[in-house]
Amino acid sequence: MSPDIRLDRPLTAWLLANRSHSLWLAALIALALGGLASGLVNRLRGNDLSAALSAQVDTRAAALQVATLSGQSIGVARLLGLAEPALKSAVSGNAPPNDGAALEPLRTAQAMLDAKDLFVMNASGDVVLHVGPSTFFTGKNFAFRPYFERTMAGKATIYAELDPVSRQHGLFFAVPLRADATKSSTIIGVVVIEVSGDLLDHLLANTVKRVFLISPQGLIFAGSERSWVGSPMLPPVANLALSDSAAGADNGDPPPVRFSYQPGERTLLINGERHYLAIAPLDWQDPAGDWRLVMTAKATTVAPFAQRLTTGAAVALMMFLLLWLVLRLFGSRQERAQALAAQQVAVAELAAASEAKALLADIILKSQEALTLQDLARVFFDLLRQGYPLHQGTLYLAERTTAPNGTPPLHPDQADQAIGPTRLRLIGHYAAAAAPELIAMGEGLLGECAQQGRALAFDQPPEGFWRIGSGLGETHPRRLDLLPLQRQQRLLGVLELASLEWPEPSARALLDGLVPLLAMQLEVMLNTTQRASPLAVKATEATTAPTPAPDHPTTPALSR
Incomplete structure (x- = not known):
């Protein structure tokens, strides 16, 4: 079933009346x-990309956690802390610092892990034992370091260090040194192995997306972009202040990259370009807090501009065609409605014209049967009411008051020989x-209409000028017409x-057709009166006293 389209509503009418604007x-x-559709597609694909990033970063974080906490470096450190008597003898004071026998297992581990420093x-x-390029470790005291306290409490710890000038970074694995080969024995010291942070760069670079390892202080410690190391990327964990061990590359130079990120958002700006990101935590038992692994992808990879433009254009074209079809449907309905209305008007006009012709014929026939002027007036008013909203009416005959020889008042056909006011x-x-029975020529509106020979019409006549009354009261008419009856000037x-x-x-239209007929019939009757004998003329004049139409209420009319 077709929808009910209301053509009379303001918006619909405006659309149909202004086709070009529509x-x-x-x-x-x-x-x-189309723009909304393009944005929606981009948003949906962005949601898919965020979900994929979250799954991938969780997988990468789990792999990195295993590679560090269960990897070779921390495994060698644990083995040294449990099974090397020479190390236990050195921390107990039974051997001098950097004793050759105690350093031998450290050098073996260094060569195996390609480590930088072991102490x-x-x-x-x-520090009682040390191997590596650095020479200042032996004799130093690092009891103030948080990782030392945590390791002495029995927890293996991973912490990082970043050189603020060279941007070189190292990863430290600290494990407890126990009194014997059992894990429940007393902790008598700490074994520390430092490896280059390049290991992390290598682990993180093997991906098609950018991956970054973020310290608790919010700095990039390692990642896909080596030149970005040391740059602040995320807010610190719990508003943590930057420590000396991971303070970043603050050497006076501007950072190589600028980040803008609000916690909880799924996107960040990298040098003003929007990227999607996903974050996964890393629990390295760092006293400063959790480390974070971040994976990013450019927003432009979600839906390239050309693809979004194509999608938006396709949707816009389809919507335009749909709206065009709706407008065509509205227009077709309007045209059919207008055609039907025009047909109905034409039928009504034909019916009215037919009725008017029938009424005119009836008036002509009955007016010809009238014997006196009073009969003519009565017939005219009775038939006029059938097609005209008549509520009161009068018909006046124009005559002369005297003639030169003192004869009675003359009819209009004798006006050429008459002298005196009409x-x-x-x-x-x-x-x-x-x-009133008599009205002088020029007196009131009726006299003015007769004197000037032109019709007068009033919509809403002034109060007090004319009233239409009945047995229930009086009211003012809405329309008043004064029509001169003329034949040949x-x-x-x-x-x-x-x-x-x-x-x-x-x-x-009916009234306009009846007025000439009334004037013609009036002329015929007056001509007949003129040709009659003087006695007939006197008889006709005697019968000009007006009589109301029968069976109609009579009410007083105000002076005109």
Whole structure:
């Protein structure tokens, strides 16, 4: 079933009346919807990318956790802390610092791991054994370091160090040195192995997306972009202040990259370019807090501009075609409705014209049967009411008061020989019993209408000028017409009509057709009177006293 389209609604009417504007509006709506569709596609694909990044970064974080906490470096450190008597003898004071026998297992581990520095601290935090390029370790005390306290508590610890100038970074593995080969024995010192941070760079570089290891202080410690190491990327963990061991590359030079990130967001800006990111925590037992692994991907990889443009254009085109079809449907309905309305109007006009012709024929026939002027007035008003909203009416005959020889008043056909003022005599009325019988030429609106020979019409006549009354009261008419009756530039009389409603066009057309017929019939009767004998003329004049139409209420009319 087709939808019920209301053509009379303001918006629908405006759209149908302004077709060109409607097409422009449809184009704008289609473009807006195309843009929304493009943005929606980009957002949905962004959600998919975020979910994929989260899964991948969790996998990478788990692998990195295993590679560090269960890797070769920390395994060798644990073995040294449990099974090397020479190390235990050195921290117990039974051998001098950097004893050759005690250093031998450290050198073996260094060569195996390609480590940078290996050193052993006693329970007080003093370095008693050290191998590596650095020469200042032996004799130093690192008891103030948080990792020392944590390791002495029995927990293996991983901590990092970043050179603020060279951006070189190292990873330290610290494990407890126990009194014997059992894990439950007393902790008598700490074994520390430092390896290059390049190991982490290698582990993180093997991916198609950018991956970064972020310290608790929020700095990039390792990652896919080696030049970004030391740059602040994320907020510190729990507003942690930067420590000396991971303070970053603050050497006075501007950072190589700028990040803008709000906690909880799934995107960040890298040098002003938007990227999606996912974060996974790493528990390395660092006293400063958790480390974080971050994976990023450019937002432009989600839906390239060309693809979004194509999607938006396709949606915009489809929506424009749909809106165009709707407008066509509206227009078709409007055209059918207008055609139907025009057909109905034409049928109504034909019916009205047919009725008017029938009424005209009836008036002509009955007016010809009238014997007196009063009969003519009565027939005219009775038939006029059938097609015209008549509520009061009067018909006046134009006549002369005297003739040169003192004969009685003359009819209009004798006006050429008449001398003296012309007057109007009432010969018939409808519901206007109080209408004056005689009106001098030029007196009031009726006299003015007769004197000037032109029709007068009033919508909403002034108060007090005319009233239409009945047994229930009086009211003012909405329409008042004064029509001169003329034949060949000769005034025969005046017709006055009052209505309580505005006549329809069909009623006006009927009146316009009846007035000439009334004037013609009036002329015929007056000519007949002129040809009659003087006695007949006197008899006709005696019968010009007006009589109301029968069976109609008569009410007083105010002076005109």
